Amino acid sequence: MLGNKNFFFRYQNLSELSVRHPNGVGFTKACFAYFYGMFYMVKTPWWLKKMYPSLVWDIPSEEKVLYLTFDDGPHKIFTPLVLSHLQQFNAKATFFCIGKNVGETPSVYSAILQQGHAVGNHTQNHLNGWKTKDDIYIQNIAEASAHIQSGLFRPPYGRITKFQAALLQQRQAGPFVIIMWDVLSGDFDTDLSPERCLQNVMMYAKPGSIIVFHDSAKAFDRMNYALPRVLEHFSNRGFTFKTLSGIPLK
Ligand SMILES: [Zn+2]
Numbered sequence: 001m002l003g004n005k006n007f008f009f010r011y012q013n014l015s016e017l018s019v020r021h022p023n024g025v026g027f028t029k030a031c032f033a034y035f036y037g038m039f040y041m042v043k044t045p046w047w048l049k050k051m052y053p054s055l056v057w058d059i060p061s062e063e064k065v066l067y068l069t070f071d072d073g074p075h076k077i078f079t080p081l082v083l084s085h086l087q088q089f090n091a092k093a094t095f096f097c098i099g100k101n102v103g104e105t106p107s108v109y110s111a112i113l114q115q116g117h118a119v120g121n122h123t124q125n126h127l128n129g130w131k132t133k134d135d136i137y138i139q140n141i142a143e144a145s146a147h148i149q150s151g152l153f154r155p156p157y158g159r160i161t162k163f164q165a166a167l168l169q170q171r172q173a174g175p176f177v178i179i180m181w182d183v184l185s186g187d188f189d190t191d192l193s194p195e196r197c198l199q200n201v202m203m204y205a206k207p208g209s210i211i212v213f214h215d216s217a218k219a220f221d222r223m224n225y226a227l228p229r230v231l232e233h234f235s236n237r238g239f240t241f242k243t244l245s246g247i248p249l250k
Pocket residue numbers: 071072122126155156157
């Protein structure tokens with residue numbers, strides 16, 4: 001792992017940042033833990049946003065708007081349930097689809113679009129950018145583009161190198177806007193209670209936040225508990241839920 005050029009690149013950046021940060025030691029440890037995938041952060045910290053300024057982490061706004069996103073679908077059972085929760089609150093969202101799943105459930109994919117939601121590319125086979133050669137990664141995303149007509153891309157696991165990101169942002173077939181997030185619900189974490197998943201969003205969502213859920217079997221119990229409560233809580237406080245379509249390239 002130490003010999004990997006991507007790791008070295010990230011390590012250099014972390015060193016520079018940690019020198020400047022007042023809590024240098026703790027900060028570096030947190031970075032290492034993050035980059036080795038030992039834990040995930042519910043609220044994306046300022047320093048991670050600064051390290052990748054060309055990626056979209058939130059849409060700063062005075063307006064009470066939230067951007068719900070659903071990754072890893074479409075799924076023939078769970079995606080329609082998400083759609084019905086959203087419909088009850090007239091909420092719009094963005095679905096980062098896996099190309100393979102779109103190929104297997106085209107009618108569910110069509111239903112997402114018919115109901116006024118946006119879609120984004122999440123690769124053809126849910127590849128981890130850090131573990132995939134650049135040409136294979138880009139090719140896999142192009143394959144997914146045959147199923148998913150969208151200029152939005154979210155890297156699976158949030159793992160993409162700066163070089164891969166630059167290739168996607170400059171590609172001739174039309175540049176991708178790369179969408180990350182501000183708040184992770186943690187619905188994918190099978191050790192998390194549904195109540196805690198709900199609290200994660202309640203505590204950290206603010207106007208302009210991009211929030212991650214999953215329309216997948218693994219996340220269903222937590223997502224299905226948290227989502228309707230998030231929709232109700234924020235709707236009652238004057239928030240609206242919009243898609244990420246039309247977000248400009250950074
Ligand atoms: Zn994913």
